Amino acid sequence: MALFLQHKTDDIQWAVWKMEESLDTLLAFLPETRRISCEQELSRFVSERRKLEWTSVRVLLYSMLREDKEIAYSSESKPYLSDHSFFISISHTKGYVAVILSSRTAVGIDIEQYGQRVHRVSDRYVRSDEQAEAYQGDTTWSLLLHWSAKEAVFKRMEDADADLRKLRLTHFIPREEGTFQVQEFVTGLQKLYTVGYRIHSDFVLTWTLN
Structure with missing residues (x-):
């Protein structure tokens, strides 16, 4: 199926x-x-x-x-x-x-396959005031969630900016599934978006809830 x-x-x-x-x-x-x-x-x-x-x-x-x-x-x-x-x-x-x-x-929704490339390009989307906490001892999952959540919010926004560093994830401890918030610094509203996520053995999935 x-x-x-x-x-x-x-x-x-x-x-x-x-x-x-x-x-x-x-x-x-x-x-x-x-x-x-x-x-x-x-x-x-x-x-x-x-x-x-x-x-x-x-x-x-x-x-x-x-x-x-x-x-x-x-x-x-x-x-x-x-x-x-x-x-x-x-x-x-x-x-x-x-x-x-x-x-x-x-x-907005985003799905990202597990892979190490996110470590090499993390400076393109992770801000200095964000922290990638490990999931089951592996920070790759958190970096993937940072990337994926920002892609989902980018797709959701009407006035999106391709610079993902203009989006900031609130601090969270990754679990198999849950929610966290992403704040945008693209517009004067600096809106908070709630994002749901799931971690699967092959990928991470994120989606906007508001």
């Missing part, structure tokens, strides 16, 4: 799809009209991995709602549903895609 994780509340739902199927198998999950339009769209991608990611997102969205929805993109490359029935955010990492939907507010 490729639907790997799923979470739903009154206002927000998200899900993670593990990409194990072939492209033909994925397309077969979709309604006929959507399958035909997707097959036409896929011709613009060269990479087989990109085709799988793109199709998996559509399959995951359909499995979440059991309705055929079209994903469009704004001039800032942010996804939205063409019928505006839900706010949507999308993320993918090696082997997985994630989608979040909200009926009431803009949302």
